Amino acid sequence: MNTAARAGLFAGALAVAFAGAYGVGSAVGPVTDEDSPPAHGGHAAGAGAKDEAGKEAGKKGDGHGGGHGEDAGPAAGGLQLSESGYTLDLDTRRIDARSPAELRFAVRGADGEPVTSYEREHGKELHLIVASRDLGTYRHLHPVRDAAGTWSTPVELPRAGDYRVFADFVPTGGPENGLTLGGDLAVAGDYRPAALAEPARTATVDGYEVTLDGALTPGSAREVEFSVGKDGKPVTDLQPYLGAYGHLVALRAGDLAYLHVHPNGEPGDGSTEPGPEVAFSATAPSTGSYRLFLDFKHDGEVRTAAFTVTAGGGAAGAGEQGAESGQDEADGGGHSH
Structure with a gap:
């Protein structure tokens, strides 16, 4: 595509x-x-x-x-675990906050087998986004795939809570415009949701x-x-x-x-x-x-x-003060290739 x-x-x-x-x-x-x-x-x-x-x-x-x-x-996009015959199968569903972990998953086709053929989009076969439900933590990762179709990437999340994992990809022979499938990830620890x-x-x-x-x-x-x-x-x-x-x-x-x-x-x-x-x-x-x-x-x-x-009510409307939001809210973790 x-x-x-x-x-x-x-x-x-x-x-x-x-x-x-x-x-x-x-x-x-x-x-x-x-x-x-x-x-x-x-x-x-x-x-x-x-x-x-x-x-x-x-x-x-x-x-x-x-x-x-x-x-x-x-x-x-990303609201469904399955779409157009493809399913995001998360092998890792729970990790601990502030602890190195490996996030593993597969994309399965209608036959239940892991998908092993993808079209490269912007240099990658699959883009992975991880975000907390309160949107206080965000990661853009690029996992690697083994020959059997299992994807994996190291991840360390600094805050406990409920997270959403998004897989953005174009399967060979699948929907021309690609798919974004989403699944839930639990991160254990002391949960304090951010505004x-x-x-x-x-x-x-x-x-x-x-x-x-x-x-x-x-x-x-x-x-x-x-x-x-x-x-x-x-x-x-x-x-x-x-x-x-x-x-x-x-x-x-x-x-x-x-x-x-x-x-x-x-x-x-x-x-x-x-x-x-x-x-x-x-x-x-x-x-x-x-x-x-x-x-x-x-x-x-x-x-x-x-x-x-x-x-529908102004987008960062005129006259608003600029926020140094990124300054105090990143943990230095983040991009994997």
Whole structure:
């Protein structure tokens, strides 16, 4: 499946979900949570690509899940364990907080056998997202698969609670636009749920300041643009990460409906600059609060900036104070490759 097709699809369902957590980049993957500092990124494009993504966004969702209410937009993803004959089979269902563990799972086909053939999407056969139900902790991981079809990745989560695991993939011979399946993970320990961060236009991550411009409207495609700066200067040499200059994951507060979104452009397309702006076309599937996790790579490290936005009531509305939400809420764990 080509990037443009998937980008339009994901952009349409994008706002499907966003919810609280902050980011931190490392050799493993993006992470966020309220006990540490943040990190991680998205993709950008020219105006023509953005317009096309927006049109597609208005026509279709991501093919997963369902909408909310009369103003429902595209269908939400990650709400189901099984879809289109494929099932997420979590072998690891419980781990302890603050203890290294291995997360193991398989994707099974209609015949019950593990799937062993996938299409590579943005450099990976499968993208794995782990987020706490209160959206105070977030991880973007890239597990490895053995010949028998079992996936595994090391993980260490700093806070106890209920988590959701999302597998985003394109099985060979399966749905052309791919699937996002979700399952539950219990993390044992002293559970203290965090409150969703307030909407804000600015997030600070490891000395980088990321500014959000744009709003979400239920059922209508809108442009959401992020600008990356450091030490008061725009960053104009972002590095490609997963085939783009930025990577966006969105979770809806409440049910953690998921959407893995990509920017409207890619390195080398002749129109996409390596910063400071990274733009997306996004359509919220419903009114409500969303958490956006923008992953970006600079100086060889992936970092995550997180934002809370509101659809149908203002998205990090004008005049709001910028929040340094990422600053105190990441544990430094995070990206695995």
